[in-house]
Structure formats: C-alpha cells, structure tokens
Amino acid sequence: MRNANIAALGALAVLAVLAGLSQADALQSVRATKDEVITVVVTPSPAPIGFLPRAVPPAPRAPAASAIARLLDDPFAGPRQIASSGSAWDVAPGGGTLVAQSSVQPGPVPVQFVAKPDPNSLYLKLIDHTPELDVPYGTTVFPCAFEVYTFYDKATYALNDYGSGTAKSGTGPYPILNFPATSYLSWAAPDFSSTFAAYWNSGAPGEKVWSGAKLQAQQHCIDLTIVVPNAQPAGTYTAVIQYNLLVN
Secondary structure, eight states: OHHHHHHHHHHHHHHHHHHHHHHHHHHTEEEEEEEEEEEEEEOOOOOOOOOOOOOOOOOOOOOOHHHHHHHHHOTTOSOOOOOOOSSOOSSOTTTOOOOOOOOOOOOOOOOOOOOOOOGGGGTEEEEESOOEEEEOSEEEEEEEEEEEEEOOSSSOEEEEEEETTOOSSSOOOTTTOOTTSOOSEEEEOTTTOOOOEEOOOSOTTOEEEEEEOTTOOEEEEEEEEEEEOTTSOSEEEEEEEEEEEEEO
C-alpha cells in the first residue's frame, strides 16, 4: 500500500512538471517577429587643415629651333599627304572592322506589383525616428530613436529582443558583438525605466522588454546609447535587433 502511494505521488509530480513545461512552451510561442535595422556611421574628429604650396603648372615646351628654321625655309617641305578614293582603304569595304551598329531592342515587359498588408502589423510594429546613428568617438544618446507597438487579442503576451545573429561564442561585429563581450549598443524604455541595458547578444530567446494583458495595446519609445571606443575604425556599421512577440 505504501509503495502504491509513493508511486501515485510520483506520478502526480511528473504530471505537475509536464504541465509546467507545457505552459512554459506555450509562453514561448512566437506570434510575430520584426527586425529593427540601424545604420551606425562612425565619424572621426575633424583634423586640422594644413596649408599646401600651390602647384605651379609646367611651362609649355617651345619647338626646337631647327624645326622652326626648316618650316620658315620651306613651308611645304616633308612628305605630302593626299586624300584618295583609290584601292588603298584604311578599312577594307568587304570585311573591315564594324565600328557601330544599331539593333532593335525588345519592348518593355509589363510587371504588376501587388502590395499586401503585413498581417503581423496588427500585433507588432516598429516606428523609426532615427534609423541612422551618426556618432563621434565616445558615448552618444539618442532619445526615442524608434517606437515599438504591441497588441494581442487572444491571450497575455510578452515582448523579447536580442541582437540578430548573435551567439554565446565567437566575435560578433560592432556594435552589438557576441557574448561574453558586452554590446556597445544599449536601450531603455523611458516610460518604464530610464536605466540603459546593453542589448542581449547571446541569441534566442533574448531578454524581456515588457509584457501585456489580453487586448492591451502598448506603444513605447526606445532610447539608444552607443559607445564608440577609440580603437574602432571610422566607417559604416549595421546593427540588427530582432523583436519577438511571445504569446500563450
């Protein structure tokens, strides 16, 4: 009897664990995905402009004295060049080099583009305000660089984000990098918290940005902070942030 009770309790424990896992799996269902693509242009500090001496163009070469003397003595000296229509052709008429020709080009092929609305925009939208970050060396803050809109009509939801293409090893590109390095790009949702957090850079599932109740629409600004270290070469870089709407 005791063994039977223990077995029954064990079965209940297993069922509870499975139920918990099934709920966790349900919460991880991705309903919508959007990528925020940010261009980062690193500009070096302006360098002092020096004064360069003006380049003096070389003087034109004078014709040789002997050539001028011959030309004055006999203007018609030298071999004569006569235009002729005889048999001596520069380009033979029968099989010469084709210089140019015209051909009939095919007419344009009509193409019809059909624009279809994004079905996921009902649940997840990104509204850009500063898609290009022009930054000097050091730290720069961009208030409300973009906004994120979330909504779901059937259950509670959560919004997660992470650096697209990042992983837990390797050397990812600037500015998000790869874990265990710390991203040089950080975010804050100021109406929730003004504290900046470096973007998650070890892949899915990412970090929670906010959560919402069923039928609760939310739209919040995302502030950005980017750090350009002195060793970073000037140039153009791309940061891609993936946002996922997770629902029951």
